[in-house]
Amino acid sequence: MAYFNYNGKFYTESSLVFGPDNRSLRYGDGLFETLKCIDGDLIFIDEHFSRLWKGMKLFQFEIPKLFTPDLLQDQIIQLINKNKITSARIRITVARGNGGLYDFKNQFQYFIQCWEIEKSLGRWNENGLQVTVFHDAKKMADNFSNCKHNNYLPYFMGALFAKKHKCNDAIILNNNDRICDSPIANIFIIKDGNLSTPSLQEGCVNGIFRKFLIHSLPDHGFPVNESAVTREMLQNADEVFFTNSIFNIRWVSNVDNTSYTNKITREIYNILLETNPSVFC
DSSP: OOEEEETTEEEETTOOOOOTTBHHHHHOOEEEEEEEEETTEETTHHHHHHHHHHHHHHTTOOOOTTOOHHHHHHHHHHHHHHTTOSSEEEEEEEEOOBBOSSSBOOOOEEEEEEEEOOGGGGSOOSSOEEEEEEEEEEEOOSTTTTSOBSOOHHHHHHHHHHHHTTOSEEEEEETTSSEEEOSSOEEEEEETTEEEEEOGGGTOOOOHHHHHHHHHGGGGTOOEEEEOOOHHHHHHOSEEEEEETTTEEEEEEEETTEEOOOHHHHHHHHHHHHHOTTTTO
């Protein structure tokens, strides 16, 4: 039997803990973080907490004084132990409680869930990802777009579009019709040995693994240019890879009818695997 944590208490996975007036359900009024635990080690935990707290401040949450990073980390570990697993994908969700658009109280709520994963989940993907570009919903580049919030429509519909077209993932465009990110990953392209990724001003999520690569790769001779990435740049790239905190780096073999290689991406993966083995589990 699996358990989740709701406001500091454990419940079985079939338990109902909120009703139809919940603002997260009504309006997507909430934030979340997804992180990885390998053999009891919470990967990039400080970075995830930093992003979560910045997001809560931006979203004007009234954070209880007792809700601290130390408390949250302790409850994550308790939940993993209660579910009797050692390697897990963990999702933390914070919400504001019940009410309408104007008649609501700041009833701070949080959820912690975890699912067992294989430790090899972050290893190199021998078969490149098959990816498509999603056009029907664009992501706005605004003050909230870098957060992982529950207003997820472009990502959800993009994921459905990818599944319908038998692809592994979809590329989401921003309101300027440029490359933003994917429903679950940040995007990097390589052209003539030069790496680029959409800047935060383009509306992508401020990914933890994206940040890690931007700071780490220059030390190994691979500076990353944060800029606008156009659809033409994507089409003319030599290599494309996706990143997130669960899968690390995954190379893309095709975006629609365009094919890519993986020579430099594989080199980057091998260098980081050697220098940061705990991250690449």
